[in-house]
Amino acid sequence: LGLNDLVPRSSPTQIPGTQWNSAKSIAAYMGLATKTDGTLWAWGWNNSGQLGLNDLINYSSPVQVSGTQWDEIKSAGYNSWFATKTDGTLWTTGVNSTGRLGLNDVINRSSPIQLPGTAWNTSKLGATDTEISIIHF
Numbered sequence: 306l307g308l309n310d311l312v313p314r315s316s317p318t319q320i321p322g323t324q325w326n327s328a329k330s331i332a333a334y335m336g337l338a339t340k341t342d343g344t345l346w347a348w349g350w351n352n353s354g355q356l357g358l359n360d361l362i363n364y365s366s367p368v369q370v371s372g373t374q375w376d377e378i379k380s381a382g383y384n385s386w387f388a389t390k391t392d393g394t395l396w397t398t399g400v401n402s403t404g405r406l407g408l409n410d411v412i413n414r415s416s417p418i419q420l421p422g423t424a425w426n427t428s429k430l431g432a433t434d435t436e437i438s439i440i441h442f
Contacts, residue, residue: 307336307348309366329378337378345375354415355384355399379427393423
């Protein structure tokens with residue numbers, strides 16, 4: 306939940322910090338949120354580096370992902386995610402065992418890496434636990 310404890314909650318509880326812009330639950334064990342200053346924050350299960358923090362440590366409270374100008378978080382399935390930046394670039398991190406990150410390899414990533422190109426139309430982004438489809442315009 307990003308609350309720096311292991312206590313179950315039955316009602317909404319504010320995540321520490323201010324100026325949160327948007328949040329997205331990517332999977333049952335991971336969360337991502339942006340702040341109004343363009344920073345991206347991640348927390349939760351990180352056994353494959355899917356939080357994009359360049360490590361394999363689980364986090365119980367939000368930790369800033371490197372970089373700024375993050376625009377929108379995209380749900381991408383189990384143990385990976387996609388997000389756009391304000392310049393139209395698309396970034397991804399996490400499990401890539403089936404090549405689902407779109408990087409033409411099967412190497413897992415523990416920090417965000419840019420997919421080639423700009424002006425991604427992510428409104429057509431679709432994901433399951435094992436595959437992702439994106440249309441680039």
